[in-house]
Amino acid sequence: MLNKLLCRIILILLAPYVAYASEGGAPLKQMNWPFDGAFGKVDRQAAQRGFQVYKEVCSACHGLYNLSYRNLKDIGFSNAEIKEIAKNYTVKDGPNDQGEMFERPAAPSDKFVRPYPNEQAARAANNGAYPPDLSLIIKARADGPNYIYSLLTGYVEPPANFKLTPGLYYNPYFTNSQIAMPSPLTDGQVTYTDGTNASVDQMVRDVTIFLQWAAEPEMEHRKSMGLKVILFLVVFTIVFYISKSRIWSRI
Helix, strand or coil: CHHHHHHHHHHHHHHHHCCCECCCCCECCCCCCCCCCCCCCCCHHHHHHHHHHHHHCHHHCCCCCCCEHHHHHHHCCCHHHHHHHHCCCEEEECCCCCCCCEEEECCCCCECCCCCCCHHHHHHHCCCCCCCCCCCHHHHCCCHHHHHHHHHCCCCCCCCCCCCCCCCEECCCCHHHEECCCCCCCCCCCCCCCCCCCCHHHHHHHHHHHHHHHHCCCHHHHHHHHHHHHHHHHHHHHHHHHHHHHHHCCC
């Protein structure tokens, strides 16, 4: 029993350093992320660039169903910028006084507008494949950040003896090494507003940081609270130990 407990503790401690294999079997590329570790934080400038990549590239097929536009304030967007972003999308609202539904520009309080009205429309536009929601994609995949990075940078030509299904693309980090999504990024595809060179590697890093924030917006607060609790426990453990020693020293 003790050995099993020790093994579990060791596995938990070593988990951040394990090179997971993706669903396709290839070991994932292991990257250093600013949000890793107990003191990890969101790189807000990178997250803003990542949102730009999502908005200009990924949002054509993938939604962020769990986020509202106003949540972008957490990564440094101003209220005016958020209003400007939201008003470029249209949402269905109502009913009005006549009992009819109507369309209006999105407001900061609205959820991110979905690229397709329903799953059937999404599949029809993507040869039967259903583009997953990206809100929790980092949490939905083992070693999520490294999985996303490996997948998006993993498009290569298939081996000579590999039988690729027509309409699919070779990617060793995906299930059966075949994926319906073509490589979505090319160098210079996005013009960053801060002047950063938009290489594929840079765009993938940025959008991964953005998706990590999207999956866990409370991460920094959680880590901060955890460190405070640990400090509290350490201090009071010392106080209790000293108190215990003084009390029992009389006996």
